[in-house]
Amino acid sequence: MIKIIDINFQNQKSAVGCFLIKKDKNIVLIETGPSLYYNKIKTSLEEINIDIDEIKYVLVTHIHLDHSGGAWKFAKNGAKIYVHPLGAPHLENPEKLIASASKIYGDKMDQLWGKVDNIDANNIISVDHNETINIGNIEIKALHTPGHANHHIAWKYEHNIFTGDIAGAKIDDGPVLPACPPPDIDLVKWEQSLDIIKKHKPKRLYLTHFGKHENISNHIQELKQELKVWSYWIKEKKDKILDNPSLVNEFNKFVYNNMKIKKIEDKLIHQYFAANPPYMSVSGLKRYWEKYG
Numbered sequence: 001m002i003k004i005i006d007i008n009f010q011n012q013k014s015a016v017g018c019f020l021i022k023k024d025k026n027i028v029l030i031e032t033g034p035s036l037y038y039n040k041i042k043t044s045l046e047e048i049n050i051d052i053d054e055i056k057y058v059l060v061t062h063i064h065l066d067h068s069g070g071a072w073k074f075a076k077n078g079a080k081i082y083v084h085p086l087g088a089p090h091l092e093n094p095e096k097l098i099a100s101a102s103k104i105y106g107d108k109m110d111q112l113w114g115k116v117d118n119i120d121a122n123n124i125i126s127v128d129h130n131e132t133i134n135i136g137n138i139e140i141k142a143l144h145t146p147g148h149a150n151h152h153i154a155w156k157y158e159h160n161i162f163t164g165d166i167a168g169a170k171i172d173d174g175p176v177l178p179a180c181p182p183p184d185i186d187l188v189k190w191e192q193s194l195d196i197i198k199k200h201k202p203k204r205l206y207l208t209h210f211g212k213h214e215n216i217s218n219h220i221q222e223l224k225q226e227l228k229v230w231s232y233w234i235k236e237k238k239d240k241i242l243d244n245p246s247l248v249n250e251f252n253k254f255v256y257n258n259m260k261i262k263k264i265e266d267k268l269i270h271q272y273f274a275a276n277p278p279y280m281s282v283s284g285l286k287r288y289w290e291k292y293g
Ligand SMILES: [Zn+2]
Pocket: 064, 066, 067, 164, 165, 179, 208, 209, 275
């Protein structure tokens, strides 16, 4: 059984999710959301008669705070946290992670994420590419999938892949859109990672932003296309619009148009923007072109 848990991030439905796998008595949680939403997960689990303290195995796709900001709370209850080797040091010592997130989110840190605490090294398990982990009779394979973040893992379970951010965001019937925050965006690696996902022929993708999607080859095609469109838009505009707020403004408009949404007050916009604020992608893609352009 796979349960999708909607944490209702910033009061938006279907913006940020976590996933519970249950097979007989074995339980695995994939993603934790920010620590601020721990109680939201607790309530969701109670609906299916699971006590949050029973969660002893947590897999995170990467260490961005919307995906694993709450992992330390589970670790305090004795859970093992499975993560990419490059992400592990940042769970143990989150100072750098907090500092770089503070650069992006400024004084909104607490309001967005809540506290970020360190995780004892004994509770952190680094997982290699193609490594299989067994939690009772639950077998999960790690697919290292850089592009959005260097330390990104997509987790494969049976015919499902939990894609974190590597398969982009698709909320309800909205478009497939990438999230390109600094500092690791790499469009070449991203494309290769999407090919890894495809190669495994999953029947379902579970997106942290958000939920289950089954039309996989179209999904991946749409994302690849959108990554090109976004990145070339930034490449072209970044030298013409030098002042950052104007560039972000223009990019917002471009994204609205691109989403084929007529009214700015459309609720889908709020859901997408809560999950992946476009200004992050402006700085992430600018940085990419400055590095590799
Ligand atoms: Zn994310």
